[in-house]
Amino acid sequence: MNDDIIQSLVNVVGSDCIIQDLEKREPFGQDAGEDVRTPDLVVEPTRSEQIQEVMRLADRFHFPVTPRGLGTGLAGGAVPLFGGVLLSLAGMNRILAVDRKNLIAVVEPGVVTIDLKQAVMAEGLFYPPDPASLDTCSIGGNAATNAGGPACVKYGTTRDFILGLEAVLPSGEKINAGVQTRKGVVGYDLLHLLVGSEGTLGIITKLILRLLPLPPAIMTLVAFFPHLSTAMDAVIRILTGGHVPCAIEFLDHKCLELVGDLLPFDNARSAGAFLLIETDGIQGVVEREIEEIGTLCVECGAADVMLAPDSRKRRRMWEIRREVALRIEQASPVYVPEDVVVPMGRIADFVACLPEFERQYGMKIYSFGHAGDGNIHLNITADDPARRKMIDRGIEAVLIRVLSMGGTISGEHGIGMAKKRFLSLELAPENIRLQREIKKIFDPKGLLNPGKIFDIDS
Numbered sequence: 001m002n003d004d005i006i007q008s009l010v011n012v013v014g015s016d017c018i019i020q021d022l023e024k025r026e027p028f029g030q031d032a033g034e035d036v037r038t039p040d041l042v043v044e045p046t047r048s049e050q051i052q053e054v055m056r057l058a059d060r061f062h063f064p065v066t067p068r069g070l071g072t073g074l075a076g077g078a079v080p081l082f083g084g085v086l087l088s089l090a091g092m093n094r095i096l097a098v099d100r101k102n103l104i105a106v107v108e109p110g111v112v113t114i115d116l117k118q119a120v121m122a123e124g125l126f127y128p129p130d131p132a133s134l135d136t137c138s139i140g141g142n143a144a145t146n147a148g149g150p151a152c153v154k155y156g157t158t159r160d161f162i163l164g165l166e167a168v169l170p171s172g173e174k175i176n177a178g179v180q181t182r183k184g185v186v187g188y189d190l191l192h193l194l195v196g197s198e199g200t201l202g203i204i205t206k207l208i209l210r211l212l213p214l215p216p217a218i219m220t221l222v223a224f225f226p227h228l229s230t231a232m233d234a235v236i237r238i239l240t241g242g243h244v245p246c247a248i249e250f251l252d253h254k255c256l257e258l259v260g261d262l263l264p265f266d267n268a269r270s271a272g273a274f275l276l277i278e279t280d281g282i283q284g285v286v287e288r289e290i291e292e293i294g295t296l297c298v299e300c301g302a303a304d305v306m307l308a309p310d311s312r313k314r315r316r317m318w319e320i321r322r323e324v325a326l327r328i329e330q331a332s333p334v335y336v337p338e339d340v341v342v343p344m345g346r347i348a349d350f351v352a353c354l355p356e357f358e359r360q361y362g363m364k365i366y367s368f369g370h371a372g373d374g375n376i377h378l379n380i381t382a383d384d385p386a387r388r389k390m391i392d393r394g395i396e397a398v399l400i401r402v403l404s405m406g407g408t409i410s411g412e413h414g415i416g417m418a419k420k421r422f423l424s425l426e427l428a429p430e431n432i433r434l435q436r437e438i439k440k441i442f443d444p445k446g447l448l449n450p451g452k453i454f455d456i457d458s
């Protein structure tokens with residue numbers, strides 16, 4: 001980035017929106033993953049027109065631009081692999097409208113997810129997507145990664161709540177994709193191509209989100225099982241028995257050993273598996289439903305089933321559930337978070353085969369996650385960083401097993417930089433070729449977030 005380019009950027013976005021100082025740029029060189037690369041310049045736009053100007057300059061001077069929300073991604077998606085401009089969307093954080101009559105919200109991409117959830121809740125409305133990082137990540141980042149969370153089992157992922165969006169393309173042109181209505185089938189579905197594209201096709205500058213009425217009641221149940229297999233039997237019985245809980249989370253026995261002391265239950269550390277189940281909906285109905293679910297858990301062999309007695313304990317349990325990964329990371333010199341998905345009926349079989357990989361590759365694997373949709377957070381750890389190459393081979397072997405069971409290598413975190421070497425394990429060459437062609441149509445010069453999902457063309 002020479003002085004001419006920097007001056008041109010200052011001219012179009014203003015010096016207030018530009019960070020040149022190395023110390024201030026450094027924090028923008030990493031997300032929550034392992035990869036690091038300090039950007040040459042950070043641009044903090046407040047309007048989409050500034051982003052258009054930045055992209056026009058990138059097109060003219062040929063420098064890379066990497067969009068960033070709040071940097072909580074786990075796949076290195078927001079790391080500026082080739083330097084250039086890091087475009088931080090954090091300052092575009094206005095909730096532009098909450099429309100109660102039409103059940104929609106219009107937001108800028110930098111809105112923190114929890115702020116949106118709370119703002120619509122104050123209006124008696126509900127925005128269900130709930131990534132565990134919800135108090136530190138942005139809606140734009142959620143859209144770019146199609147973030148999910150415990151509520152997916154009932155409500156789906158972020159994608160299911162985006163009706164339309166505005167995006168700036170690598171050329172500097174702005175497009176609208178999708179609709180503001182509940183339905184719309186006009187032309188190819190560019191909306192759902194941009195959602196989940198990890199900032200490689202366009203920069204999301206505005207979102208039209210679908211809202212629901214806030215469910216008036218919520219009930220939480222916890223159940224301890226002697227084995228994960230019995231817990232998973234219960235999950236299948238619940239879901240095939242006509243119940244649609246809004247969360248079914250599990251912890252395996254290794255996670256329980258690690259965080260069991262935090263859980264407000266005496267026997268937590270000695271159990272084989274733990275389920276946290278919630279139902280939401282109409283008062284009276286949710287109580288009946290959670291009772292039936294409790295009975296199913298007991299029938300499937302739960303040693304203990306308890307209702308969360310009050311909202312304080314419920315909140316605490318969720319905090320602990322969110323803390324699991326943090327504790328694992330703190331306890332492990334080598335820590336690699338993977339987020340595979342297997343068909344629900346195969347979760348127990350899959351987790352049961354993990355000790356084989358642990359023995360063979362010298363790693364310890366903690367598993368927890370969304371039992372209701374098969375998304376397992378595999379926290380792969382080891383004591384000795386010098387064994388990293390072996391651990392990476394172990395990870396590949398685990399992913400191959402996931403695929404052989406009909407699963408997928410990522411349910412939430414995306415590919416970014418961290419998983420691009422595994423892409424061809426899952427996608428056939430023709431599929432990858434088509435995806436690369438799509439990238440070329442949007443971004444023929446490879447300016448936007450280059451080197452993510454695929455390597456750049458040589």
Ligand SMILES: Cc1cc2nc3c(=O)[nH]c(=O)nc-3n(C[C@H](O)[C@H](O)[C@H](O)COP(=O)(O)OP(=O)(O)OC[C@H]3O[C@@H](n4cnc5c(N)ncnc54)[C@H](O)[C@@H]3O)c2cc1C
Binds near residue numbers: 031068136143198412
């Ligand atoms: C403790 C913790 C828990 C987590 N739990 C979950 C979870 O439960 N579910 C889940 O899905 N993820 C989870 N994540 C991962 C992460 O929080 C999500 O991927 C989140 O959606 C990223 O949002 P962000 O604003 O931090 O985006 P960033 O990390 O800044 O960026 C992520 C990607 O989106 C692109 N991007 C960001 N904003 C835009 C934009 N406006 N336009 C175009 N591209 C953009 C970036 O280029 C990058 O590729 C977790 C992470 C942590 C650290």
